[in-house]
Amino acid sequence: MNTDEDMNEETADNLEATKIIFVGDGAVGKTSILTRFQTGGIDPEHVPTIVGMVTLKMKDITVPEDVTLTDGTQYRLDMEGLRAGDSIDMNLHVFDTPGQIEFERLRRLQYSKARLFVMVCSIDKPNSLLTLKTAWNKEIENASKYVPKILVANKEDVRDDPRIIKDLHENGMDMVTREQIQKAAMELGAIDHIFVSALTGYKINECMKMIAEKSLLRRRERRGIFRCTLF
Ligand SMILES: Nc1nc2c(ncn2[C@@H]2O[C@H](COP(=O)(O)OP(=O)(O)O)[C@@H](O)[C@H]2O)c(=O)[nH]1
C-alpha cells in the first residue's frame, strides 16, 4: 500500500507511533493519569519522573472533525487516508516529562516530532495553571506552533475538600474554578480541555480518547506567508 507519496511524516502509517507529550509542573498528577489509565490505580507516593515513555494501545478512536478556535486558528485533520468519523486503532507513545525546570534541555529533545501536547495542571494548585501560561506554553510554542495542545485539569476529586479549601484560603488562594480552566484553555490556544481525577478515575478514559483523537489534527499553515528563499 505504500506509495512514494505515503513516505512523509503525515501518513496513517504513523499511527503505529503517535508521539504525545505531557507537560506541567511537578506533582500535578501527570504520571498518575497515565498509571490510572494503564492499571486502574495510582501510586500514592509522588516519585518525580526522570524520563518515562509508555506505549498505549488505543482501540476504536473516532477520527475528529477539523477544529476552529475562537480566534480563527484552524486545526485540520493531518493524516492521509483518514476521514472524519472513521474508527481506527492507534499506538500512542506518551512521554511523561519531568516538570522540574532544570530538565529543560532533556525535554526539548523529547519535543521533536510530537503530535500533541497535553498541558496538565491541578485544581488545588493555582500556580500550576499560572505556569502553564507563563512558562510551559512558551516552551511548547518554541518547539512547534503547529502541534495542537489540550488542557487537562486534574484532582477534580478535591474540589469540595474543606481542608484543602481552608489551606488555600490561609495562603490567600482559591481552588481553580471550572470557568478559570475554560478561560485558560482559550488563552493557551488549547483545542479542548477536560477535568479529570487520576485518584478516582473520573474521566480518565475520556481524557485518553481525547488525546488520541486530537493528535490527528495539526494547525493549518497560514497561506500567503512570505517564504524565505536563500538566493
Ligand atoms: N487527590 C488526588 N491526588 C492525586 C491525583 N492525581 C495524583 N495525585 C497525587 O498527587 C501527587 C503527584 O502525582 P504525580 O502523578 O507523581 O505527579 P507528576 O509529578 O505530575 O507526575 C501524588 O501524591 C499523587 O498520589 C488526583 O486526581 N487526586
Ligand SMILES: [Mg+2]
Ligand atoms: Mg511524574
